[in-house]
Amino acid sequence: MDWKTFQALLSGVNKYSTAFGRVWLSVVFVFRVMVYVVAAERVWGDEQKDFDCNTKQPGCANVCYDFFFPISHIRLWALQLIFVTCPSFMVVMHVAYRDDRERKYKAKHGDTAKLYNNTGKKHGGLWWTYLISLFVKTGIEVSFLYILHRVYDSFYLPRLVKCEVSPCPNQVDCYIGHPTEKKVFTYFMVGASALCIVLNICEIIYLISKRIARCANKIKRRNRNLTVDQEDYSDRFKNGTLPVSNRDLKEQPPSFKTACKAAYRPSGLKLEEKMRASAPNLSSTS
Numbered sequence: 267m268d269w270k271t272f273q274a275l276l277s278g279v280n281k282y283s284t285a286f287g288r289v290w291l292s293v294v295f296v297f298r299v300m301v302y303v304v305a306a307e308r309v310w311g312d313e314q315k316d317f318d319c320n321t322k323q324p325g326c327a328n329v330c331y332d333f334f335f336p337i338s339h340i341r342l343w344a345l346q347l348i349f350v351t352c353p354s355f356m357v358v359m360h361v362a363y364r365d366d367r368e369r370k371y372k373a374k375h376g377d378t379a380k381l382y383n384n385t386g387k388k389h390g391g392l393w394w395t396y397l398i399s400l401f402v403k404t405g406i407e408v409s410f411l412y413i414l415h416r417v418y419d420s421f422y423l424p425r426l427v428k429c430e431v432s433p434c435p436n437q438v439d440c441y442i443g444h445p446t447e448k449k450v451f452t453y454f455m456v457g458a459s460a461l462c463i464v465l466n467i468c469e470i471i472y473l474i475s476k477r478i479a480r481c482a483n484k485i486k487r488r489n490r491n492l493t494v495d496q497e498d499y500s501d502r503f504k505n506g507t508l509p510v511s512n513r514d515l516k517e518q519p520p521s522f523k524t525a526c527k528a529a530y531r532p533s534g535l536k537l538e539e540k541m542r543a544s545a546p547n548l549s550s551t552s
Contacts, residue, residue, distance in 0.1 A: 279291060279354045279355065279357070279358060281386065282357050282358065282361055282386050282388070282396075283354075283357075284469055284472065284473070286465050286466075286468050286469035286472060287469055289465055290462055290465040290466065290469070291354075293458060293461055293462055293465065294347070294350065294351065294462060297458050298343075298347060298455065298458045298459075298462075299347060301451070301454065301455070301458075302340075302343055302344070302347065302455075305451065306339075306340060306343065306451045306455065307340055309444065309447055309448055309451055310338065310339050310340040310448060310451075313335065313338070313339075313442075313443065313448070314331055314335075315443070316442070316443020316444065317330075317331045317335075317440060317441070317442060317443065318440065318441045318443075319429065319434075319438050319439065319440040319441075320438060320439050320440075321434060321435070321438045323433060323434055323435055323438075324433075325433050326429070326431075326433060326434040326435075326438060327440070329429075329431050329432070329433065329434065330427070330429035330431055330434065330438060330440050331440075333429060333431050334427050334429070334440070336417060337413070337417055339414075339448070339452060342410065342413070342414060343455055345410075346406070346407075346410040346459070349406045349410075350403055350406050350407060350462070353398075353399040353400075353402040353403050353406075354399060354403070356395055356398070356399045357392070357395055357396050357399055360391070360392050360395045361385055361386050361392065364382055364385040364386075364392070365385050367381055367382075368380070368381050368382055368385055388473075393473070393477070396473070397470065397473055397474075400466050400469055400470050400473075401470070403462075403466055404463055404466040404467065404470075407459050407462055407463045407466070408463065410459070411456065411459055411460070411463075414456070418452075421452050421453065421456055422449075423442065423445050423448055423449045423452060424442070424445065425441065425442060425445045426439060426440070426441055426442075427439075427442065428440075
C-alpha cells in the first residue's frame with residue numbers, strides 16, 4: 267500500500283469536510299482500513315484451508331464451504347470500503363472543477379476578478395454535491411450491512427455446520443477454523459459500519475439545519491430592513507419632512523384650494539390696478 271498517496275487522498279477529502287465528516291474519515295481509515303489490512307485479512311486468509319469436514323468424499327468440503335460462505339467476509343469488506351470512500355471524492359472533483367473555472371475566469375478578466383469567493387466553501391452546487399455524497403455513502407453502508415446480515419444470518423458464525431449438499435454422501439459435519447476470533451472481527455467491522463451510518467445521518471441533519479438557519483436569518487434580516495424603511499417613511503410623513511420631487515408635484519392633481527386661488531387671483535389683481543389708477547395723486551397737489 268502506498269501510504270503517501272493514501273495520506274494525500276485523505277487530506278484532500280478532509281480539507282472540505284465538516285466536523286462530522288472528519289470524524290467519519292478517522293473512523294473509516296483508522297478503525298476500518300487499518301484493522302482490515304493489519305488484522306482482519308490475516309484472520310480470514312485461511313478460512314477455506316481450516317474448513318474441515320468429517321468426510322473424504324472429493325469435492326464435498328469445497329461445495330459445503332461455498333454453500334455456507336457464498337461471499338467471503340474479507341472480499342465483501344474490501345468492496346464495501348471501496349464503494350464507501352468513492353462518493354467522498356465527488357466533493358474533491360467538484361472543487362477541482364471550480365478551481366479550473368476560477369483559473370480560466372482570471373485568465374480572461376484579469377487576476378483581480380473572482381468567480382467564487384472561496385472555491386471550497388459549501389454553497390450552491392457544491393453543497394448539493396456534498397449532501398448527495400452523504401446520502402450515497404449511507405445507502406452503501408446500509409446495503410452492505412443488509413447483505414452481510416442476509417447471507418450470514420444476523421452476523422452469527424457457528425463453530426459447527428451440517429452440510430447435505432451433493433456430492434456429499436450424507437449429512438456431513440464441518441468445522442470452521444477460529445470461529446470466535448472471526449466472530450469478534452465481524453462484530454467489530456459491523457459496529458464500525460453502524461457508527462459511520464450514524465455519523466453520516468448526523469452530518470446530513472447538521473448541513474440541512476445549518477442551511478435552514480441561514481435562510482431564516484436572511485429572511486429575518488430582509489424583513490427587519492423592510493420594517494426600518496417603513497418606520498422611517500412614516501416618521502418623515504408625520505413630521506412633514508417627506509421629500510417630494512418636482513416630477514411627483516407635477517403628476518399630483520390640483521386640490522380645491524389651489525384651484526380656487528388660481529381662479530380668483532387674476533381678478534383680484536385687476537381690481538387692485540383699477541383702484542390705483544382711479545385714485546387722485548395727492549402728492550402732486552400738495
